[in-house]
Amino acid sequence: MTFINYAAREINCKIVYYGPGLGGKTTNIQHIYDKSNAGAKGKLISLATETDRTLFFDFLPLELGAIRGFKTRFHLYTVPGQVFYDASRKLILKGVDGVVFVADSQEARMDANAESIHNLKENLSQNGYDLNRVPYVLQVNKRDLPSAMPLEVLVPPLRVKDEPVFEAVAVKGRGVFDTLKAIIRLVMLDLKNR
């Protein structure tokens, strides 16, 4: 749910990074945090376990320029990817404006990718959303690994609609901002079309 504050002339949008465990969702947010200007970003909050696995969510507020006189702020969240944190994932999707799915390119993780997409659809629908109508971007991460599958094998089974697809190596920052820009563009266009 986009939050438009006419008094403060601000527009706030919520973007959620979804995907299987250890896929690189937190790494995406961490890179955005590291590379953003101090003035544009807020604190990065990471509710993680002792072993740095996301427990509840990571949260990064990001302020971009103004659009039509309204300040734009994007609240980036990640979900915990591990299967047994499903209740938390459902909560975090509440009020979402756009979803980035971070898929793991390794063949061994294909089942986990597919299961996570299925889980995303289900959790969105329980929150009253339809993935086919929610702004959505697919990022295929870990492209640098020798075990990464070729795109033409990896992408087709992961597609849910005509979403933009980006290759990424999140640990090195490759593709991270391209993905972010794409989802922001889709969220803004969605706002326009409402």
Next chain:
Amino acid sequence: MSVSDLVILEGDHARFVEILDRLLRDANAKLVFLVDKNGQQIASSGDLRGLDATSLGSLTAGNVAATDGLAKLIGEKEFSILFHEGETDNLHINVVGGRTILVVMFDERSSLGLVRLRVKKATAELAAVFEEVAVRSEAHKASVLGASPFGEITDEDIDALFG
């Protein structure tokens, strides 16, 4: 999208702030703020300096959402009040009108009893304003604000965001 958008006009905002200001005084609190269930801050009163308001909002919402989840698990509709006690500062958190969250931060100059009493009154007032906002938005949907300023967004506007 199926979820209705929350649009707050300047007049509504002023009313929220007025209620929060009064609550701050009456409860002898340090800080009072109102966020929606997604963690977006709507209004505040008191000294926010040195505090990260955005993170406060997001964590509060996460906290309430998690507690809601707990309530449902044991068959409760919701836990409408959360209280966190610290060494010096305490947080009183409660849900207003099912849609927003009121947070009161206070120290030893106040007490839980006083805060609860004052919050109860403020909650009813805030809920009434929200009800009005919701009814009005529903009745006039588009016309409340005239044409949306975002209807005319161009690709160039979006590109400009990234500098």
